[in-house]
Amino acid sequence: MKRIERINYYENLMDRIGAANDALSKALEAYENAEPLCDELAAYLAGKEWKRDFAADEKGLLPKDLRRGVLSEDGAYNVLEEHRTLLSQMLELAAKLV
Numbered sequence: 001m002k003r004i005e006r007i008n009y010y011e012n013l014m015d016r017i018g019a020a021n022d023a024l025s026k027a028l029e030a031y032e033n034a035e036p037l038c039d040e041l042a043a044y045l046a047g048k049e050w051k052r053d054f055a056a057d058e059k060g061l062l063p064k065d066l067r068r069g070v071l072s073e074d075g076a077y078n079v080l081e082e083h084r085t086l087l088s089q090m091l092e093l094a095a096k097l098v
Contacts, residue, residue, distance in 0.1 A: 038083050045076055
């Protein structure tokens with residue numbers, strides 16, 4: 001590889017790494033901000049209100065056009081489990097790269 005080619009190549013690598021760093025930084029901030037939301041959702045799922053809301057849905061007492069994914073037995077738990085899985089993947093990656 002000639003000098004100009006080499007410099008351009010590594011300049012491009014630097015740009016790609018910078019873009020990846022920016023994207024990860026934003027994603028990590030969003031992930032960290034989601035942590036208290038996960039705690040709040042988990043508390044709702046474990047509480048009496050969720051059970052009452054679920055029962056109301058079963059009885060047809062909720063509006064037909066109401067989004068109710070949180071009342072599915074697996075939907076909310078799957079979102080929380082995916083959050084934990086991503087945390088585990090981040091820890092594994094960090095251990096591998098450090």
